[in-house]
Amino acid sequence: MVKTAVKAAEEYEGQYEYATFELPNEELFLPGHGLCAGCTIGVIARHMLKVFGPDTVVVNATGCAEVSTVVYPRTNWAVPWIHVAFGNGGSVASGIEAAIKALKRRGVIDPSRKINVVVFAGDGGTADIGFQALSGMLERGHRVIYVMYDNEGYMNTGIQRSGTTPFGASATTSPAGKVVPGNTRHKKPMAAIAAAHGIPYVATANPAYVHDMVYKFKKAIEVDGPSFIHVLQSCTPGWRFEPKYAIRVLELATETGYWVNYEIENGEFRVTLPVPRRKHVKCFLQLQGRFRHLKPDEIEYIQKVIDRDVEEINRIMGREVIGPVDPSLPCLTERK
Amino acid sequence: MTAQALVPREKKIAQKRIALTGNHAVALAVKMCRPEVIAAYPITPQTPVVEKLAEYVNNGELDAEYIPVESEHSAMSASIGASAMGARTFTETSSQGLMHMYENLPIAVGLRLPIVMGVAARTISAPINVWGDYSDVMTMRELGWIIYIVQNAQEAFDTIIQAYRVAEDQRVHLPAVVAYDGFWTSHVLQPLDVPEDEEDVMRFAPITRSWVKLDVDNPLQLGAVGTPEWYWEVRWQAAEALRESLKVVEEVDREFGKWFGRSYGLFHTYRLEDAELAIVTYGSIYGLVKKVVDRLREEGVKAGALRLRVIRPWPGHQLRKALDRVDKVFVIDRAINHGGPLIGPMATEVAATLQRPVYNALATIGMRAIDSDMIYEAALKVAKGLWAPNQTYTIGLRGGYE
Numbered sequence A: 001m002v003k004t005a006v007k008a009a010e011e012y013e014g015q016y017e018y019a020t021f022e023l024p025n026e027e028l029f030l031p032g033h034g035l036c037a038g039c040t041i042g043v044i045a046r047h048m049l050k051v052f053g054p055d056t057v058v059v060n061a062t063g064c065a066e067v068s069t070v071v072y073p074r075t076n077w078a079v080p081w082i083h084v085a086f087g088n089g090g091s092v093a094s095g096i097e098a099a100i101k102a103l104k105r106r107g108v109i110d111p112s113r114k115i116n117v118v119v120f121a122g123d124g125g126t127a128d129i130g131f132q133a134l135s136g137m138l139e140r141g142h143r144v145i146y147v148m149y150d151n152e153g154y155m156n157t158g159i160q161r162s163g164t165t166p167f168g169a170s171a172t173t174s175p176a177g178k179v180v181p182g183n184t185r186h187k188k189p190m191a192a193i194a195a196a197h198g199i200p201y202v203a204t205a206n207p208a209y210v211h212d213m214v215y216k217f218k219k220a221i222e223v224d225g226p227s228f229i230h231v232l233q234s235c236t237p238g239w240r241f242e243p244k245y246a247i248r249v250l251e252l253a254t255e256t257g258y259w260v261n262y263e264i265e266n267g268e269f270r271v272t273l274p275v276p277r278r279k280h281v282k283c284f285l286q287l288q289g290r291f292r293h294l295k296p297d298e299i300e301y302i303q304k305v306i307d308r309d310v311e312e313i314n315r316i317m318g319r320e321v322i323g324p325v326d327p328s329l330p331c332l333t334e335r336k
Numbered sequence B: 001m002t003a004q005a006l007v008p009r010e011k012k013i014a015q016k017r018i019a020l021t022g023n024h025a026v027a028l029a030v031k032m033c034r035p036e037v038i039a040a041y042p043i044t045p046q047t048p049v050v051e052k053l054a055e056y057v058n059n060g061e062l063d064a065e066y067i068p069v070e071s072e073h074s075a076m077s078a079s080i081g082a083s084a085m086g087a088r089t090f091t092e093t094s095s096q097g098l099m100h101m102y103e104n105l106p107i108a109v110g111l112r113l114p115i116v117m118g119v120a121a122r123t124i125s126a127p128i129n130v131w132g133d134y135s136d137v138m139t140m141r142e143l144g145w146i147i148y149i150v151q152n153a154q155e156a157f158d159t160i161i162q163a164y165r166v167a168e169d170q171r172v173h174l175p176a177v178v179a180y181d182g183f184w185t186s187h188v189l190q191p192l193d194v195p196e197d198e199e200d201v202m203r204f205a206p207i208t209r210s211w212v213k214l215d216v217d218n219p220l221q222l223g224a225v226g227t228p229e230w231y232w233e234v235r236w237q238a239a240e241a242l243r244e245s246l247k248v249v250e251e252v253d254r255e256f257g258k259w260f261g262r263s264y265g266l267f268h269t270y271r272l273e274d275a276e277l278a279i280v281t282y283g284s285i286y287g288l289v290k291k292v293v294d295r296l297r298e299e300g301v302k303a304g305a306l307r308l309r310v311i312r313p314w315p316g317h318q319l320r321k322a323l324d325r326v327d328k329v330f331v332i333d334r335a336i337n338h339g340g341p342l343i344g345p346m347a348t349e350v351a352a353t354l355q356r357p358v359y360n361a362l363a364t365i366g367m368r369a370i371d372s373d374m375i376y377e378a379a380l381k382v383a384k385g386l387w388a389p390n391q392t393y394t395i396g397l398r399g400g401y402e
C-alpha cells in the first residue's frame, strides 16, 4: 500500500517538546478587521502569517475570514491574497503552486525563493463544498499548506450546520426542535480523512494553545508536499458564548477531550497535548447556547462518544495520553 | 469587410502543410504558445486536446505544469490561480464540463485574467448527448469572456494564437474562449498550414505578463469584497474592456494576416454585396451555406451569407453595415434560446442589432445531421415568403415547425 497507515510515533517520549523559535514582531495580518468580538479567526490568521512570513500567497475560500478582512478598498493581509469562490480553495492553490514551479523553471521567479502557498478556509469550504478540490489537491501532492479553521458551521451565512457541526448542536438548519434535538450527525473527521491521502503532514490545533499551533504551522511549511492543519475556532454568535470566553471555551474543548491536539507526520501519530485527567464534557457544552437544550441523557451520550474516541487514541498511542474523566475538576478555574 | 480584403498576398513566415483533426490543431497551437500551466479534465469531444497536451508535456516537447484536476470546476479554478500568479494558462472543455465550471467563469473576468480556453462545442443534458451543437458556448454570452466561434481546423489553430495575444494585451486583460464544432471540426482530419519555426508563434504572441498578479514583493489582493459602493465600477471596467477589445481583436487578426497570410475579420461574408437574402450562421456549417448561396444565385435568388466569428464582444456596428441593406436576414441558430423572444440566441441578437424582425430557424440541435439541400429548401421558403420573420422554424426536426 502506498498510502501510509497511522501508527504511534516511535520516538514519543511522553512530553511534547516545542522547538524554540522566535516569532517576528512584524504583523502580516493587520489590525482593523471586521471579525466579531471574540472570534478566533484573527488569532489563527495572525500567528499563521507570523510563521509563514512575507513570502506567502494566501488563498481564502468564501466565508467569515474573507468577508471580514478584505472589504475593498481595505485589507488586513500584508501578503498577496486571492479569493476566488467558496468550494475551490484547493484547486486555486494547486494552480498557484503549479505556476510557481513553472515560472521558476522559466526564470521568471527566482528558483531559490521559497514561496509558501496557503489555503485558509472554513469547515464548510473544506469539509463540504470544497471537499473535492481539497482531496484533489492532496492526492496530486501539491506543496500547499491547507489551514481549515473550524467554527463548526456555516457562520458567514448565519449559522447553518456543516459536515463538522457536532452532535446535538443547534444550528439554523438543524434547530433544536420539539422532535429533533439539534444536529443528529457526528463531526466529519477531516484530519483523519486528510491523513488517509498519505500526505506528509497533518495536524489538529487549537488557538488556545498557541505554542502548539505555531509549531504545527512551522512543521507544515517545512514539508515537501501537501499539509493539512485542522484548527478549532470558537465563534461567538454561532456557539453562543460571551466574547470573554473565546479562549476559555477552546481550552475546555481540549480539557474535556472533545478536541485532541495531535499530528500525523509521515503516518506517525502523536498526541501533542496530553491531558492526564479530563473534565466532563458538560463543562464544554454548558458554556455555549447552542447546546443549552440538551437533556442529561443526551449529554451523557456525547460523553460516551468522547470516551470511545479517547480510548481509540490511547490504543493507537499504546499508552494512556488522554486520561479518564475526573469529576473533581472544576469546569472553570478562576483567573487573575 | 470580407476576409479576402484583409489577406495580404505575401506570406512572411515559413509554413508547412500538415493534416490534423480540429482538436489536434488546437493542441498544436497551444503547444506553440508555450503555456506554463495546463489544467485538464476530459470530456467528449474535446478529450483529444488535453490528451495531446499531456503527451507534449510528458515527451518534453512542452515545458509546462500539467495539472490533471479532479473536475472542471477545479480546471477553471486552477487556471485562475495559475493566471493570477502570472503564468500563461490553458484549459479546454465541452458541454457539462463548461456547466460545471460556470461559477468560476465570471470570476476570471472580474479578476481580469487572460486565460485562454478551448471549447469543442457540444450540446447539454438532458437527455445526455455527446454530440455537437452550440448550447454550451451560448451560455457564456453574458459573462464577459471574449468568444470566438471558428469554422475549421486551420481557423481554430490560428485563433488560439490570436486569442493569447488579444487576452494578454494590456488594453484587454480578459479571458478568451475559442469554440469550434464538436466532431464536425474536432474529429475531422483537415489540411492546415502551420509555422515551420515554432518560435514565430512566440514572436507574434509573446507572454506579456502585464496583467495584475500575485507577487510576494508587491502584495495585493485579488477578489476582495466589492460592496455596493465599489462593485459596479469594477465590473464596469471589465464590461468596457470587453467592448474596447473589439478593436484589439481586429488589429491582432490583421497583424496575424501579415505574418501568417491568413485573417478572418470579425465575421466572414460571402457574396453579400448585392444580396437580398442573407443566411447568417456560425461554425462549420458555413461551408454548406456558401454552397446554398451559389445554388440560389444560379436560380436567380440574390443570396449571400455571413458567418459570425466574434460574438463577444458583439460587432454590432459592423454587422449593421454588412446587413442593413439586405431585405431578408435569415439566421440559422445551432442552440435553443428556451422561451426567448426568438428561439435562437444569435437571431435574437441580430434582430436587436438591426432593429427589425429577422427570420430564424434552428438546425443541428444535438448534432442532428443536415445537408445543403435542407438549408437550400429552408432559404428558398424564406426567399419565396413562405416563412415569416419573428417566428420559429426548424431544419431537420421531426414534427417541427416548417
Ligand SMILES: Cc1ncc(C[n+]2csc(CCOP(=O)(O)OP(=O)(O)O)c2C)c(N)n1
Pocket (backbone or CB within 6 Å): A062, A063, A064, A065, A086, A087, A121, A122, A123, A124, A125, A126, A151, A153, A154, A155, A156, A157, A162, B103
Ligand atoms: C457555491 C456557493 N454556495 C453558497 C455560498 C454561500 N456561502 C457563502 S459563505 C458560506 C458558508 C461558509 O461556511 P464556512 O466555510 O464554514 O466558513 P465560515 O463562514 O464559518 O467562516 C456559504 C454557504 C457561496 N458563496 N457559494
